[in-house]
Amino acid sequence: MTGRYVYMDHSATTAVDKSVLEAMLPFFSDKFGNPNSIHSWGRESRKAVDAARGKVASLIGADPGEIIFTGGGSEADNLAIKGAAFTHRDKGRHIITTAVEHHAVLDAFEWLHKEGFDVTVLPVDETGMVRIQDLEAAIRNDTILVSMMFANNEVGTIQPVAEASALCRERGIIFHVDGVQAVGHIPVDVRDLGIDMLTMSAHKMYGPKGVGGLYIRKGVRLEPIIHGGGQERGLRSGTENTAGLVGFGAAADLAAKRLSDGSIDKETRLRNLLLDSVAGPIEEIFVTGHRTKRLPFHGSICVGSLEGESMLLRLDAAGIGASSGSACTSGSLEPSYVLLAMGLSHETAHGSLRLTLGKDTTEEDIVYVAENLKRIVTELRALSPLWKNRG
Amino acid sequence: MDVYTEKVMDLFMNPKNAGRMEDPDGVGEVGNARCGDIMKIYIRVKDERIEDISFETFGCASAIASSSMVTEMVKGMTLDQALAISNKEVVNALGGLPPQKIHCSVLAEEGIQAAIEDYRSKQKAKTGGSA
Numbered sequence: 001m002t003g004r005y006v007y008m009d010h011s012a013t014t015a016v017d018k019s020v021l022e023a024m025l026p027f028f029s030d031k032f033g034n035p036n037s038i039h040s041w042g043r044e045s046r047k048a049v050d051a052a053r054g055k056v057a058s059l060i061g062a063d064p065g066e067i068i069f070t071g072g073g074s075e076a077d078n079l080a081i082k083g084a085a086f087t088h089r090d091k092g093r094h095i096i097t098t099a100v101e102h103h104a105v106l107d108a109f110e111w112l113h114k115e116g117f118d119v120t121v122l123p124v125d126e127t128g129m130v131r132i133q134d135l136e137a138a139i140r141n142d143t144i145l146v147s148m149m150f151a152n153n154e155v156g157t158i159q160p161v162a163e164a165s166a167l168c169r170e171r172g173i174i175f176h177v178d179g180v181q182a183v184g185h186i187p188v189d190v191r192d193l194g195i196d197m198l199t200m201s202a203h204k205m206y207g208p209k210g211v212g213g214l215y216i217r218k219g220v221r222l223e224p225i226i227h228g229g230g231q232e233r234g235l236r237s238g239t240e241n242t243a244g245l246v247g248f249g250a251a252a253d254l255a256a257k258r259l260s261d262g263s264i265d266k267e268t269r270l271r272n273l274l275l276d277s278v279a280g281p282i283e284e285i286f287v288t289g290h291r292t293k294r295l296p297f298h299g300s301i302c303v304g305s306l307e308g309e310s311m312l313l314r315l316d317a318a319g320i321g322a323s324s325g326s327a328c329t330s331g332s333l334e335p336s337y338v339l340l341a342m343g344l345s346h347e348t349a350h351g352s353l354r355l356t357l358g359k360d361t362t363e364e365d366i367v368y369v370a371e372n373l374k375r376i377v378t379e380l381r382a383l384s385p386l387w388k389n390r391g
Numbered sequence: 392m393d394v395y396t397e398k399v400m401d402l403f404m405n406p407k408n409a410g411r412m413e414d415p416d417g418v419g420e421v422g423n424a425r426c427g428d429i430m431k432i433y434i435r436v437k438d439e440r441i442e443d444i445s446f447e448t449f450g451c452a453s454a455i456a457s458s459s460m461v462t463e464m465v466k467g468m469t470l471d472q473a474l475a476i477s478n479k480e481v482v483n484a485l486g487g488l489p490p491q492k493i494h495c496s497v498l499a500e501e502g503i504q505a506a507i508e509d510y511r512s513k514q515k516a517k518t519g520g521s522a
Binding site: 305306307308309310313314317326327328333335345346347350382383384385386 | 492
């Protein structure tokens with residue numbers, strides 16, 4: 001092997017950027033004050049948390065007062081969904097989401113179903129996109145909440161968020177968007193979109209893990225799920241993770257820069273180069289998800305006659321980090337529910353492969369990945385009883 | 392993500408007895424694509440012994456390693472000896488498998504049995520036909 005390492009799993013997590021790390025470091029030992037303390041140590045930390053809130057708000061076109069920091073995206077999803085459902089339960093008991101949401105959303109809905117809420121899960125088309133007419137048809141008089149992801153983690157498809165938002169707004173329904181995969185990677189403006197709540201996660205955009213945020217439009221009321229010292233306007237008690245929040249702020253700054261300096265175009269070009277080098281040139285590989293309405297850094301494919309885990313481990317041996325929605329990698333006997341919801345067969349879904357680029361991915365990396373994938377697919381197909389040209 | 396033993400990884404990266412066999416005496420196919428594992432075992436039999444064996448497997452690393460291991464274990468054995476190989480012996484020879492991957496070793500055991508059954512039923516048909 002060449003000793004080359006190419007990390008192609010940025011949908012799973014990203015490395016903390018050096019600028020982000022540098023911003024965070026003083027807040028562990030030197031500037032350690034509790035932001036809720038009145039003394040100079042406390043005020044210094046409070047200032048830093050406020051500055052971070054301003055940066056995150058600015059990235060999505062919100063007011064700083066509309067950002068609640070949380071311990072990650074899953075917590076923000078739970079706060080948004082459970083918080084809104086319990087606040088408005090007297091208005092109605094019907095809540096809507098989609099079949100391709102992250103488990104943080106789907107499982108929160110399932111729990112609410114057990115608590116007596118009526119749940120509608122919207123289907124998706126073959127690209128993983130919700131049909132807006134399905135949402136319109138699902139809305140009832142007692143619908144109080146709709147939760148839809150901005151873009152899908154497994155196939156990168158971007159949902160018709162603006163249209164869904166308009167539908168909900170006309171009917172006075174709270175509209176939550178899980179923006180974990182999208183924020184920082186495509187332009188997101190909460191005012192333009194008119195959405196009520198937006199989930200964000202720092203570690204998907206070169207910030208630290210365990211740090212997230214929820215945009216809550218002014219006037220939207222929520223019940224907290226964590227009670228205590230009343231931090232974050234009483235919506236998320238617990239002493240602020242100062243260093244982490246500073247990191248989130250620095251990551252938001254970095255994202256804003258990347259969104260305006262051509263980085264995203266470069267990422268899109270490299271992603272297209274990757275997909276064009278494997279889907280087509282290698283037999284029986286096709287792109288999953290929408291070809292154009294998708295996250296710029298996101299590549300996902302299905303490889304015929306092969307199983308995902310075997311490809312991942314062979315790629316890993318070549319220094320390439322990727323992921324798959326096969327049963328063997330999901331830890332269950334079922335392949336990815338996202339791919340099944342898109343109408344793919346079990347057999348096809350077992351051969352899924354996700355290759356997600358990052359800000360430091362180069363053209364040489366893409367060429368290396370494409371070459372190795374081609375070699376590995378050929379080698380493994382020689383072993384596969386499903387492959388037609390074997391032997 | 393499961394952590395595999397060195398032996399599993401070694402056989403997954405460099406499987407033994409891999410590939411289709413031309414004109415085998417017996418073929419066994421077990422598993423199904425829906426579950427993500429298919430194992431196909433080919434055997435050539437001489438004097439009631441497995442003279443040659445190969446496999447084709449669609450599945451994860453542990454399925455491929457289990458196929459490789461079981462084919463190595465039964466090569467040269469009499470058919471009765473090969474039928475007695477259990478999935479536990481395959482697991483042990485691999486230095487262990489993660490709990491949710493044990494079914495791969497079961498497929499390996501069943502694959503051998505299916506290939507031998509196929510061989511025997513073909514033999515029966517032959518002798519039955521000539522009698």
